[in-house]
Amino acid sequence: MRGTPAVTTPSLLRRADALLRDLPEPDAIGASASWRSRLAIVATFGALYGATMGCHGGRPLQATYSAVKLPLMLAASFAISLPPFFVVNTLFGLRDDFRRAVGALATAQAGLAVVLATLAPLTAFAYACGLEHRRAILLNGLTFAVASLGAQAILGRSYRALIAADPSHRTMLRAWLGVYVFVGIQMAWALRPFIGAPGLPTQFFREDGWTNAYVAVWNTIAAVFAGS
Template identity: 80%
Template sequence: MTTPTLLRRADALLRDLPEPEVPAAAAWRSRLAIVTTFGALYGATMGSYGERPLQATYSALKLPLMLAASFAISLPPFFVANTLFGLRDDFRRVVGALATTQAALTLILASLAPVTAFAYSACGLDHRRAVLLNGLMFAVASLGAQVVLRRSYRELIAARPAHRAMLRAWLAVYVFVGIQMGWVLRPFIGDPGLKTQFFREDSWTNAYVAVWNMVAGVLSGS
């Protein structure tokens, strides 16, 4: 896919413009290209903390991987839940809406990359605050992506209100899996006190305990 075509597809996605008449496989390739390209762009920015080019490269590779893995892990239980609620016939459209939201998330993240880069260079952040800054960027991007998700789900909910409950279930599962997946695939932001690595040796630990300790440490000033 050429760069102008990719940018046109990205613009159409954000503005909710009708997609051109293309085969379903081409539409999926378009979403995948957006996630890969713009996810890598933000990943490289996130990994540029401390001016470590190798870490930036690793993070550019890992951010699209994190999103894809979280999506793939969350999808099977969501499929079963939709089947139990009698919504299986709509599942192809549901997956399309979710994939569109993934693409929108990476587009919004990429738009925030200059803010992250500026904060790195101008604010003198320590590593812990750099991590929290990126957590904030993901929160902002997720809120924006919710606009796209709810827009994509509008017709589904209007036709079958049970989709509203399923939408909430998806958000809960995806956020839970995504946070832990991000922890497993870390570091995305290299600690200047540690060597550059693709994975940490203690990857398979609990993300939620670590996040709580980090936030508590910042709030207490320790």
């Protein structure tokens, strides 16, 4: 089984470390195994933060749901945003670099999960100190912002060589971020709750889940201005 090394916990930690430090993969593994290890990092570290996020109010079921939903959210947003990225890259003559470009994006995605997981103890500590629901939402918003900055740093590093070879990659990267964030926000909204409001029952999806995040945000802003 030396050709396809199993993704065990210690090897996963070493791979996460290599990813953060921009080192080559610890084992001499093939391209498919490298993809597998990035997927394993997103699934494991994402689930870890998801479980932490969902343990607010001491509800184990919510923690389990969130552990499933957070990696799902990251993977689904990535998968849905990929087809236009592929077509537009081809159109701009960057098809030969596509594998490397997607590899860089997947690495950034894995990096996001790792940074989130490292912030999990802080979130758990804040919950243990009796953080109320609204502040918990705010704290999680903050941890996601920090993780996004970390992922951005990893992305910039992985994309540097591509941009140096062809500056069009910079435009592609911006387009990717625009589409990914647009889809990701709605995905997070559709898969809510991740923390779970104290007065509401624990659910995998909210019953009114099939609404639109952007319309909801706009309605909230409009209500604020109408009220003032």
